[in-house]
Structures are given as structure tokens and as C-alpha cells.
Amino acid sequence: MKYSVLQKKIIALTFLQVTVSAAFLNANAENTAADRLANKKLLVAGYNLADIIITGKVTDEKTKSPIPGVTVKVKDSQTIAVTDENGVYKITVPNEQAILSFNYVGYDVQEKQVGSLKNINIILKSAQANLEEVVVVGYGTQKKADVTGSVVRANLDDFRNAPTTNVANLLQGTVPGLNVGQVNRAGATPGISIRGQNTLGGNQNVLIILDGVQYNGSLTSINPDDIASIDVLKDASATAVYGAQAANGVLLITSRKGTVGRTRISFSTQYATQKPNIDLRPMARDEYLDHIKYLYYDQAFLAPDFTQPNPAFDLISKVDPSMKDAQGNLLPNDFSWYDEATKRGSIVDNQLSVSGGTDKINYLLSGSLTRNSGFIENDNFKRKSIRANIETKATNWLTIGLQSFGTFVNEDGVEPNFTDINLMSPLILPWDNSGNLKINPFGTNLTNPLLSYQADDYDRHNYFFANVYGNVQLPIKGLSYKISFGNNYRLDFKNISNMYDANLTGQASKETTTYYDYTFDNLLTYNKTIGKHSFTGTLLYGAIERENSYTRAYSTGFSRLTLGYDNLQQGTNRFAISNAWKESLNYQMFRLNYNYESKYLFTGTIRRDGFSGFAENNKYGIFPSVSVGWDISKESFFKVNWVDNLKLRVGYGVAGNQTSRYSSLANVGVSAAYVFGDGGSTQFGQQVNGMANPDLRWERTTGANIGLEFTLLKNRLSGTVEYYNTKTTDLLYSVNIPVITGFSNVLTNIGQLNNQGVEFSLNSKNINSGGFQWNTSLNFARNANKIVKLLGDLNGDGVEDDLPQSGLFIGQPTAVIYDYQVNGIWQVGEQIPTGYSPGTYRIVDQNGDGVINASDRAILGSSAPAYRLSLLNNFQYKNFTLSIFLNSIQGGKNSYLAGNTPRIIRDDNAIRNNYLSGIDYWSPDNPNGKYPRSIVSATLNPPLFQNRSFVRLQDVSLSYKFTGKLIERMKLQNLNVFVSGRNLATWTNWEGWDPETNQGLTNDGRPVFKGYAVGLNVTF
Template sequence: MRYRILPKRIIVITFLPVMILAIFTTANASNNGMAAVELNIKPGFAVLSPADISITGKVTDEKTKSPIPGVSVKVKNGATTAVTDENGVYKISVPDAQTVLVFSYIGYDVQEVTVGNLKNINVVLKSAQANLDEVVVVGYGTQKKADVTGSVVRANLDDFRNAPTTNVANLLQGTVPGLNVGQVNRAGATPGISIRGQNTLGGNQNVLIILDGVQYNGSLTSINPDDIASIDILKDASATAVYGAQAANGVILITSRKGAIGRTRISFSTQYATQKPNIDLKPMARDEYLDHIKYLYYDEAFLAPDFTRPNPAFNLVSKVDASMKDAQGNLLPNDFSWYDEATKTGSIVDNQLSVSGGTDKINYLLSGSLTRNSGFINNDVFKRKTIRANIETKATDWLTIGLQSFGTFVNEDGVEPNFVDINLMSPLILPWDNNGNFKINPFNTNVVNPLLNYQAKDYDRHNYFFANVYGNVQLPVKGLSYKISFGNNYRLDFKNISNMYDANLTGQASKENTTYYDYTFDNLLTYNKAVGKHSFTGTLLYGAIERDNSYTRAYSTGFSRLTLGYDNLQQGTNRFAISNAWKETLNYQMFRLNYNYDSKYLFTGTVRRDGFSGFAENNKYGIFPSISAGWDISKEPFFKVSWVDILKFRVGYGVAGNQTTRYSSLANVGVSASYVFGDGGSTQFGQQVNSLSNPDLKWERTTGANLGLEFTLFKNRLSGVIDYYDTKTTDLLYSVNIPVITGFGNILTNIGQLNNKGIELSLNSKNINSNEFKWTSSLNFARNINKVVKLLGDLNGDGVEDDLPQSGLFIGRPTAVIYDYQVNGIWQVGEKIPTGYSPGTYRIVDQNGDGVINASDRAVLGSSAPAYRISLLNNFQYRNFTLSIFLNSVQGGDKSYLAGNTARLIRDDNSIRNNYLSGIDFWSPDHPNGKYPRSIVSATLNPPLFQNRSFVRLQDVSLSYKFSGKLIEHMKLQNLNVFVSGSNLATWTKWDGWDPETNQGLTNDGRPVFKGYSLGLNVTF
């Protein structure tokens, strides 16, 4: 099975009209906005004709409410123009009621108003720099976006809140250049997340998550997406340096919602969504299954020499496994779908309720949610209950205290049937016997009936508790404040299960408990000072983190009965217990200085010192500095480009660290069987050293430079950001093989160098911006490549840095390099085939031409990393309707974004019995152009076929309607909104199998990505 490919020229054609129209409309907007300047119209009133209608009004600023002098007021498609006076007042003549007035002023959005029956039209203009006036979270504080000197991006959540999801990470897919978020194929699952590619080999590769200022190590599934106000992404070293040693892979800052001053708001939302596979890929039905067995015996089922003519003497029934025949030796008549029996249409039911409000003394938010996500496989269920309380009060003029807290209770009870075994079960066999009982071994082999998992009693719960208590003190010195915060994370995991069919059908029951707790204690001193056009902000931090984990499992096997299941483990014949625990601590200090001159020249300098208990005694601490600067060129007197509203250049350079896992620098001791006292005597357990210590193990250091350009053009019709970054990671944490004569196989140490660079582009255009219809577009593009520069050095003494081919690491190549045999078609019947191969096996390229296929013929075939990522969001608004369409794509070119994807059949006992996915393009003598190998015997080497994973996905479509007018007033509502949406509605790719993004091809153990439709309602009282 395969998806339909969207050719590259179609992709180009898709994107081009949007950009051309954006440029065309922005150019028109620029010309219109310059009209007042070109005509040199002085502030005052236009000359009236006796036949004209006189219109007057006032133009004010949206935020300051102050009048704006010099605003151009023009009749659309006409010559009449006026300009507001020093009080923001204008007067203009129009020919009729259908006339449209265009209001434009440098630094503000252009606004159009239809005259209608109005004689007085007051207009409020919105600043074109509103996006730069936005306050973003930068770590231990906030800044206006205009003053940020690092690479900090706020994710667009508003356009995707209607998407059916249980995890906030899914809302980020493709929305921020450089932020890579994968797909999920299980209920409630968290996708993989990375920022700007790979900076390490053996160190931590996780993105740092900060929730309300506290490091968060819990699952993102524990966070209710509706409780989130904003998500900010720190990408470059100058931005992440405030988090030092743990920020080498980027930082995601999540800020929860607060109450706002004003009347109490009661908000309720509900949503129902369906979920089913986005591809129709199922196991073979009866006829195809029997045909598959026949072709495994093509040497008997067809006549020599070419094996394309059917052999009338061939007896297929004799080749079918005995488990699929009745007592008389006839094939069972069944055509049973194990797949349909084990699956269903999944769903998401999500209900949210919140109460918020506030005064000038206190603000509050109370929220709760109920979420149920049923996957398409039976018993793949995720249930979540959340409750949140965010309260902040200004206790005195100098003291503000607050609490940010939530509790999440996750239920994942139930064991789904083994999907691999579901796909390999024969359609000729039923899961039940004649008495309606489950068959234990349907094939009469050790393969157990996958539906037996339904008999398990499973209790799978995860409880998350989060609380951050803080106080902010305004000290007697003007501009000096002190903030103390104490953040707590507590998690309880319970996994209790019993099944009579486990432990080789003897029965097994277990209780498994995990307790995790961490705290973050921060002391923050901030000083703000402004002198004329100069402003300074100094931030001083001292903090500490401690993490504790405890695990216990008790289990028993050999039950005569499991009446009480895991609540009576002593009934088992064999009883066992396992436990472990760990603790780690960190402390850190940080100083940051921000300087701003007239919002034109910007500077940020940061130094952070980190200490971690997991590092060796000689290198407990690391120091990580950074420096960055910004220049708003558009504010310079000499810069007089009328179509450029904002042009800001920034540059940053800094060092981030990466830490090792706990205890990795120490000699670890393990427990194993050590002594046996006499023949048949008891075994005694002892302790032994399993790894070498390395007292000189130290922090990885990632040094990076970032160049950025932010711009707004054509009176805010087109805006964007371009970033280029280049990083270098040294002292890479890596487990190096050592001579076994030492008694150990490897040791963790610091080696080599890895370079990582890329470019990111974000464009936002207002293609149409009229009163009744608006069309905006957002285009994101990111390209990242890394390269191994150094490893272990020159081991051979030939003056050349040596590769590590056994680890897939090559000097001058990316870490994701693919080093393997190259396939060139399939050997055909009648060809001169080398020894060790047969018809239906892959033909391997003899790279060195010596006539022998061996390890020397492996070659670098490409890379598993993508060449670039691109996404396009179009948002259309007509009156109260809003339609958004989001396309997301990952592309690999010719030799990038490759992965092994080979469905292979070799005639043996299992392949004749097992079922496989339907519609696979297998080779046969009468189908010589088949893509995948099928042979009678196994070849000496069976390399994979590497396929391109490039795809274009229609990832999200949403249509909403916001009610207004008398209905809202009559119902006394603040907001009423209904919506329908769809996710993953179409995917165009050459990849064969489940999904290219999850890297699951034509294999029984894959799982599909979900396609879904949802219907929802949002209402605020």
C-alpha cells in the first residue's frame, strides 16, 4: 500500500499563489499608504462639493486612546483625500453610502470602513508593531519582543486550539521553524520533540521543559492544553544560556493562564472527535493469504524453466499448516478478520470548565477537565481528569504572592491485544473453539492468541501534582525587587496486573509502584533603572534542584487460580521482589544584564554556573556565558525606506552545556549469581563492579552563534524572521570501547567535536484585510545539518582522523548517516546468480569491483535526517466565520530523510503460516518487476531497501463560527463559538507502509497515524 505522491512542481504551485498575492497586495497597500505623502496634503479638511456627503470623525491609537495626527483618509479607488489634524480629527466628502474609506498611517495597520448611513465615523488604528510590543517569556523574566536579542519565538496556539488532541505538543507540529514535533499513534501519547537538530552523541537529547518557571520532568500528557496561555521557544545559545547546563537542546517555556481584571468569566468547552487510521492497511484476507502461500512454493506451483505457467498437479492444501485444516484434511472455510475483531473507530471526548476573574488586588483561575481518548485498537484507552488553581494577590503595596498548582489523574487501564500477532494470524483460524472459549495457541505453536490480553486485570494509573508558590517583594530601593519561588513536582505511578495466561500459561500477577518527587528553589533579584533614553535590567539568580525516585515491584508466578489477582500475590508458587531508588541534585547561579538605548540599541550578557551531582569529583561545576546584541535599523534617522516599517538585526554568541546521566562517572556495582556450594548446592549472590569510574568526566560544551533579522514591510502587510545559526559541541559524552583485558568493554568519556548549523525562515502576510473579509498566511521553513568533525583522533598513525563505522560515525558526515549495502534490483530466474543468492533476493552492488560481496562493499547511501521542513497556514475570516487550513511537510531530496523499509519473505515454517499486510508488491517469476524480495531460501546478505520518507500532509482544517449581536445579548453571554475540524486528512508520499513521519513501513509491528473529525462548542458567561 502507498500514498499518492504530490510532485514537487505541485508543491511549488501550491505555495506560489499565496506569496505572489501577498507581494501584490502589499505593494498596493504600500502605494495607497504613500498617497498622502506624494500629494503633500496638509492636515485639515478636504474641499467639499455640493453633491457630496460630508463625513467627519476622529482617529485614535488602540492602546493609548490618544489622537493620531497625520493619518491619511482616502476614498478607495478615488482621488479625494484628507489628513487628520493635531487632534486626530478629519473631514472628508464621499459620493455615496457605498463608499469605502481607507485609513492609513506609518506604523499602523491599514483599515477600511464602508460609509453606509453614518455621518460620523471614529476609527481606532492598531499598531503595526503590535507583534513587537508583545511580551514573551525569556526565562526568569519577560521582555517585550522588540527588546529581545536572542532567538525566541512564541508558538501560535490560537489557530490550532480546535484541533482534536490530548497533548499540547501535538498543537506545535510545524508551527515554529526549528521546533520538530513528531506524530503519535497511541491514545494519549507524547510525540518526540527536538529543537535545531542533534548537538550530542551520547549526552542528554531531551528538550528542557519549563512550566511556570519550574523545570518539569513529568509527561506532557499531564498538562491540560486548555490551561496553557502561551508557549515560548528558546532556540539559540544566547537565549538558552540562562538555563546553562541543561539547555543544549533548546528550551520550551509553558505559561499557564491567569485571571484578568473584570467581571467573573465562566467558560465551558466541549468537543467530540473521531479517530481512525489515516491509511487502509490491513492483513491479507483468505484468498490473498492462500495465494501468498502458493507463491512461496512457486518452484512447485509453476512449471520450469521460467516458473510462469501454473502446474496443474500442484496441491496447495498440502502446503497449508495443519492448524488450518479440519479432521478430514480440508481447509477450514473461515475468512475471519482478526484486525476487525481487535480494532474500532477511536474517539476523543473532551470537556473543559474554568472560572476566572480578578480585581486590582487579586486574580484567580480555577479550571477542571475530563478527557477520554480511545484509540483504534481495543483497550488502547487514555482517560484524564485535571484540576487547576492559579491565584495571585497583591497583599501589600510591596508584596505580591501567588500559587500556580494543578493535579492530573491519568487512567490507562486495560491491555490491548498484541497488534503484531493480530496482523500475523491466519484468516482461516478463529480465535474461539467450538465452545466459545478462546484458543490458547491458534497455530498449535508457542504463538499465543493475542485476544487473551482481554482476560488481564489491569490497573494502570499515573497521578501528577504540581505546585509553585512564589512571592515578589518590592525592596526599598527603587527598581529593586526580590522573588522567591518554590516549585514542586510529585508523581505516583501504579501498575498492577494479573493474567492467567502469562508466565508460560502458569499465571502471573504483580504490583508495581513508582514514586517521584522534585523541588526547584529559586531566589531572584532584579534591578531596573532608566536614565533618559538608557535603561538597564540586572538579574541575579541562585537556585537548587533535588530529584528523588523510588521503585518497587512484587510479583508471583504459578497460580492455581487468580481469583483475587494482584491483591493476593502470596497465592503464587514463585514469589519475587525488586526495588531500587536514586537521587540527584543540582545548584546554579546566574547573572544577566540587559541594556536598552531608545529601543534602538540592545545588549544582553549572561553568565551561568551549574553544578550537578552526577559529574565526576574533578568536574562538578561548569560555567556557561553568552552575549547578544540587537539593532533596530528602522529607527535610525538615516534610514528612510518608506515601505519598511521595522528592520531589526540581532547577533548572539554563547555556550550551553549538556549533562551526563546520574552515576555515570562512578564505578557501578551490580548483583549477580556468584557462588555455587557443591554439586546441586544453593546459589549465592554477590556484588561485582560492572563499569569503570572516570573522575575526569566533564560537561559537554555547545558553543553557538546566531544571526537574526526581523522585519515588517508594507504597513504591516508582510512580516518575518530569518535566523542563521552555527554551533560546535566539544567534549562529547560517549561510551568508548576499551580492551577487554581491563575486564570491561567500554568507558564513558569525552571525545571529539560535532558541528550543527541551519537556517530558519518565518513569513506572515496579510493578503486581504478588509472589513468583512480577511486572509492571512504564515509560512515556516527550516533546514538543519550536522557534521562529525572529530572522534577519537588518529588511531592508525597515518595523520588522518579515524571513523567509527561500527557506530555509524564518519568524519565529515552527519550523525544520521546511512552506511549499508546498496541494492540494485532483484535477481531474476535464468540470470547468472552468485553463490549465496537466488531468484527473488536483492542484487547488491559490488562497490569495490572485486567480484565478492562482503563488508567492504558497504557505502554511505545518504542520511536519515530531513533536508528541510516547511509548513503553510492559511487563515480566512469572513464576517463571523473563520476557516484555517494547515499544510505540513518534511522533505528529504534525493539522499536525505531515508529509512530502511523492506517487506521480505523467505520460505520457512513461519512465513508459510503467518499472515502479512495486504497488497505488498512482492517479486515472483511472473511479476519480475516486484519491489520487495520473496525467495525460497535466505540470501547470504539481506540488506534493507532504503526509501524516501518525504511527505506533504493536510494536517489541520478548522471552520468556526462566532455568534454575535442580539443572540449573545439575549443569552447574556460574553462569547459563543462553534467549530468543526479535521486532522491528518490527507498525506502525499512515496513511502510504503503505515506512515513516513513515524518511520513505520510495511511491517506487522507498525501502527497508523490517526485521521479524525471533530465537532465542538466554546461558550463564556
């Protein structure tokens, strides 16, 4: 693709920073002799008699050896000393309340209050200890160093200040292989996928596990402030514990708990503004009238080239009558429907929590109030939530706990149809002379989009979650039993009435949806250590049931709607609809973990899944996996002193994927089916609509994953490189069958789909000196899939056949683009084939037969990205922290393409409707125009495919943490203020609303939000 100059600079900056980081990493971590001499001169300077001289030695926790070059600083002052080659330092402090901070690259920062001490020796703990970090791996936890699967903990801390209401938005670009999209509605949840597409017709949703329970509610219901961590399980060996539920990866969300110590009362508040990240709006009066003139270029300009104005052309005669007064003159208005229907959006977010604990009990209580008002009127989202997490050690052998929350979402109000807003002419006002809204501003069946303001809309969603668990230490040492019962309950209410609905006769309705599921797990865990050998066995038996019920009652034909949806019997025509469904799953799992000195690691898992949606002959599937790890850096032969840690992981496993409920059964529909006698009334009957398949099987995805984790140069550089390759067989897909069977298609198992990719993450500590820190994180991911088999050789020619009508081709990705290729626009005076005219696209004759038809379609590329890239820079100086996050998706030459073709063909609607401003349409006097505009429609109107590649300045945050006497006087534990911004700039060649949402120059698009926030975090 062609990059803009600014894009080239951004990409160059990315690689420049990696180069700079490498230069820092190769630099000598110790201070130079000159630095030491300078510090000694500082130390021998005269002291104030009131000052206290502190001396001491700094050593390594493991090796016990001295650490030279450690920065020793008196907090809230400029006094600094550096340890010498023997790890010894000498520094003066003003009083006994002074706090010394010990800082050295590769080690955790340590602080110590002076008190009455004159000699303070410090043992620094290597930051390598992050390998001791415990991560959630499903039905348990493991030290990060012992994990053999592809498990990554998302970085939430650097993004918590971002102006957003959904936790998923905080994950964009933070984990390689985790793909999170953009949102353009208040409170919306973005699309989420992990490592691309492994299926054609099976489930494609990422599995969400909330506090150990499968969660099918919206992520909108989860208060982001309540979340302690999110762990991402990516490969088959990591997801195996969740079986076929986890075919598309797993997000493990863990909520916060109280900690032992004094009670913590935390409050945070944030206010953010939101506006479109692009100024794209409909045409104003002059451009709109110009647009009508060019639709009549054959009359408005003189032949033969139609570039010279025709003085006899009467534009007013071509304008729709709705835009003229009684005398036939154009209305004088230049009204912006866009401005009338939009506003500056905002987010107001308030959080309060109380937490604490003892050695017997810990607790967390939290509540939040969130309001997000979108940029379109009535695009509203309000959320109230409350959480209670309590855990108690009832006895020395029994621990019981409760994790629960309730969330109440209010989305009242009906926003005006944004497509219709963009269609409305600026010459027309939405009100008549009496101030009443016009019903049909154009005098057609297109109603006024502002009529939605008249709706009485009650749109509520109530979420309830509770997980009760008990953990029993059995009499056998190392053996424990955990039982948990998780519940999800959701109530949705949609009540609405509007006098303008139902063809302006008035309509009112009440809808109620109830959803409930439970997860019942029994977990038996046995830990055993024999010398240097450690074993952990996990045995699981569990069951899930889900049920849903829907009821809608509605009426039409109201003479008045005084009581709205609370008096449906006032309507002339009354109707009722209801449906329900139920499904169940059960599963068993056994996992064995083996560990030899954290050097040789083994994990083996076998999972058996059963699902009611599968055919009678294939209710259950068995899915095994195995993975191993080798910490090479712990081998005695490994003597590379600049390598701190080097671990190789290899995993192989089989995952399943389930179908939708009832899909293996014959489906029955209800429709008007019988008429008894001449003039008799129509009776409803039942009819079999779908064909049963008693042999429908589970999809099976066999995958291998190879990962290499490394930490170098005393933890200044760390990262992970991964490669994965999967093969999915028995793909669930709806295949067309001869209609003579009575059905058009049947769900069955076909073909093979391969999926592979590479992921790379790099974390560097560029500078850590003199109170200044600069850290960088770089993520890269590339994924590609390929269809290997479909239905087999249907023609008997020995060649595997494609399914072009479904866009599926052997050897091509599932996101392949198969369409006509455009080669410019036909011009006035050219020899144009029949069926086309000036201003229509010229289509490439792929087979050269002189005829443009379906045979001239070709594979033009793919809609999937070529790779994803993100770069996070974090700067800390004293109490200031600045983070800057760039996120990018690139398509290369023929990937990440999408159709983006605003097209105008002269007809009644095109003359009447409005369109987006500033579009480069073709005209005889603009022959190089990019987009088609013609008098008549062409035989074929293919899209123009554009590259969606972009670089986005996605998140910027600046915070200040107060310390010192102010905090002491206010008796606070923490006080932090911040400003932040989101989606501040996007560099792309894509034209339209936004490349990431795949919305181009179209009236029915919506912009992504640019937001600025200011906030406060305080802990008592």
C-alpha cells in the first residue's frame, strides 16, 4: 500500500525506539568512574549539623553479592547518592522521618524509613521475581515460571484512566493475538477474537470466565474498576481445561478481593468528553444544490464534452417540490439536521469501594455510577452496580466465599435514525410553521427521523451474578476439594410507545426477556512433592444449564396513547409473541502438572464434553492436550551471563467446537398454512423448515504451539516469541441441497481449515536513573488461515471443488474477497460497452472474451489484516507518570481490504436525498474523480476496494501522585490526579468514518469517539 508521509514517520519511530532501546540495553548498567567521583564530591560537602548521616550496603537477594551503582535517594528531595563497587553508600537525611528509596535497573524499588537507624543495609529483590507472579490458568493458578501453555496477563494498569465504560476497550492492542475492535455507541461492547478464525459455521465467540464461572452476559455489565486481572488463554494446551467451550480462546476475568491490613476506602471520579474522531457530515445548501446540478450534467453543461455551463439550464425545476415555496421558489433554509440530532458526548464515572481483611476473613464492597451520553441524541447508557466479595477461613480446613454483583443498565430513549439524518435536505426544516414536527418532510414515505423523540421508551437490563464456593482441605495431606455454584440471571425490559409508529397509527409494546444459567463444579486437587519432583493432579466434574424465555405483547391502531405501553388494550389490533429455549452441558476433566525444580515442566489434560445441541449419536466429544516446558537458563551447561531466563514451551492438543442449540434436529416453523372453504379465514399451521442430521459431529481443531520466553541483561529486556499452527476438521457448515428434498440446506460436517500465526512481545527498561524511568512495550501479531478441503471432488475431475457462491475457495483464506476488479471510470466520448455509461466503473475483462459477466470475478485480496502492531511508552519522573500508546493494524498490499464506494445514480431518491460532504465524485469536468456518478445504473456496479491500514494514537495518560506532608495531614494512603485521551489521532488512507469499524463514505456509518478525561483517585 502507499503510506502517507506521517504514517512512514510513525512506523519509522516504532523501529527507531526499538533500536534506541537496544542501545540502552547494551550500555554499561554501572555508573562511570566520573559519576562515582562526582557523587563522592557531593558526599564530602559540608553537612548541616542537624542532618543525619546514613551509611549502609546494598546486596542481591539471591547471590548476596554487593550491587554497585544503586541510586539511593531521599524522597521528596534532590539528595542522591550511589553505591560504590562494594555496594556501600553514604547519604545525609534531614530527619528521622526521611524515607530512602533504593533504585537499580533489574530490581524492584525498595523504600525504607530512617527512624533511629544510622546504618541501613538493603537486600534488593530481582525484578525477575515477576516470574513468581501467579496467573490464573483455569480451575486453579500457577506461577508464571511454571506455565507451559500460552497464557498472557493483560496490562490493565496503564489504561485504567482511559475514558471508556467497557473493560474490553482497555484490552485493545495490549496482548498479541487478542483482537479487540472499536465501538461507536454509548456503552457498547467491541468485537473480541483470539488468534483468528478456526471455523466456518461453528461458534466463534471467545469464552468469558468470570471468577471461575462461565459468563454469557454482556461485558457492559461488569464494572471495570472491580477487575483485578484478565488472563488470556490462547493455545489448545491452555484452553483444554474448558474443552469445546474454549475453541476460540478464553478471557479469565478475576475480580478484586480485600487484603489483610487496615481498611481501605477508595474513591475515584472521572469526567470525559466524547466527539467524533472525524468531521464527516452531510452537504450544506450550496454543495447540495451543486450535487443536483451535476446529476443533470447532460443538461446543465453543453455537449459534447459537458464541461461548459449551459446558461439555459433551470436548476430550480429539477429540485424536489418539497424544497420549494408556494410560488415555486427554493426555500431559503440551510438547516443542519446533523447538528440538530447530535451533541458533544460525555462520560461521568464515580467509583467507591471499601476493602480489608484479617488472617480469617477478607472482604470488598464496591459501588459505581456511570453515565455515558453519546454524540447522537438519545444514545444513552447509564449503569449502576454493586459488588460484594467475601471470603472467610471458617476453620483450619474449610474456606468459604461469595463473589457477587448486581448491575442495572438504563438505555432509555430512541435515537434518531442516523442514516435518515444524513439523507435529509438542508433546504427543509423538521418543523412546520406551527412548530410541530413534519411527519414526511419529503412528501414521501420517509418519515422525519426526529419523530423518535416522541417515543416513550423504557429500556432496562438487570444483571445478577453470584458464585458461592467452599474449599475443603481433606484429611489426606495435599488433597483438597472445591465445590462452587455460579449463577447468572438477567432481566431485560423493553417497553415503548410512539404515536408515529405502525404506519402513523400508533404502536405500543412490552417485551420481557429472562435468562438464567448455573454452573456447578466439583474440583478435586492433589499436590505432592517428592524431593525435587512436584505433582499436581486436578479432577473436575461439572454441569451447566441455560434457559431463556421471551414474551412480547403489542398493539397498533391507537386513537390516543395517553397511557402508552401501560394500556395495550386501547389499541385496535392486539398481538402476542413468545418463545423459549433451554440447553445443557456436562463435562469431566483431568489435568496433571509435573515440575522438576521449575526446570522441566509437563502438563497433560483430557476433557470430555457433552452438549444437548448435538445429534443423538454424537452428544460427547473427548479432547486431549499435552504441553512441556524447559527452563534452559537453569541448566548447569548454560553459562550465558547476559541471559537471566530462557524458557522453551511446546504444546499440542485437540479442541472442539459446538454447534448452536437444536441445529441437529428438524426445525418446525409456524406460518399461515390453511384456508378452509371459499372466503374462509387463514389458519396457522406448523411446517418442518430444517432437515435433521443425526450424525452431526463436533468440530475438531488440532493445534501445536511453540513459545520462547526470555529475560536478558538483568531484566532490562524481556519478551516472548510464539508460533502456532492449527488444523480444524469436521467443520460445521450449512450445505445447500437439492430442493426436491423439501429443504434448501442442512447443517453438516465438511472440509478442513488451517490457521497459523506468529506473535511477538518485547518489554524494555530503557532508562532507570535519577528518578526517571522509561519503559517500552512492543507487541506484534500475524495470523492467516487457509481452506484446505470443502465438499470434496463434486465434478469427478480429481480436483477439490470451491464454493464460489459462498466465497469459499481451496487454498484461500476465509476472508477472501471474490469480486469484479475495477479499472477506472468510463469517460465521456469513450467507446462504452452496452449496459454502461459515463461515470460508471470500468470492469476488467478477466477472461478476455469481450463480455463482462460472473466469469470475470476474481480473487482480489483478503479482508483480514496482514499484521497488528502496538507500542506503549511509559515515562515516570518523580511523581509524574506519562503513558503513550500507539496501536496499528496493517494490510500490506492485498490484505485488510473492504468495499468503500459511495455511488450516485440519477433517480428520484438521488435527486432528493442528501449525501456526505466532500466526496470526490466523477463528473465530465472532474474526469479523475474517484467515485462513480452516472445518469443511469450500470449492468454491474462493483465496489471499489480500499486498504483499511491505520496507525492510531489510541491512549495517552498523564498522572500525578501526591506524596509527603499533604498526604500525611489528610491521613490518606493515596492521592492521584490524571488527565487522559483516547483515539486522539488516526493516520490512514481509508476514506470515511473509520477503518477499524469498516465504515466508509456511507450515510449509514457512525464515527468512533475521540475523548478527553480528567479524574481523581483517592484512598483513605
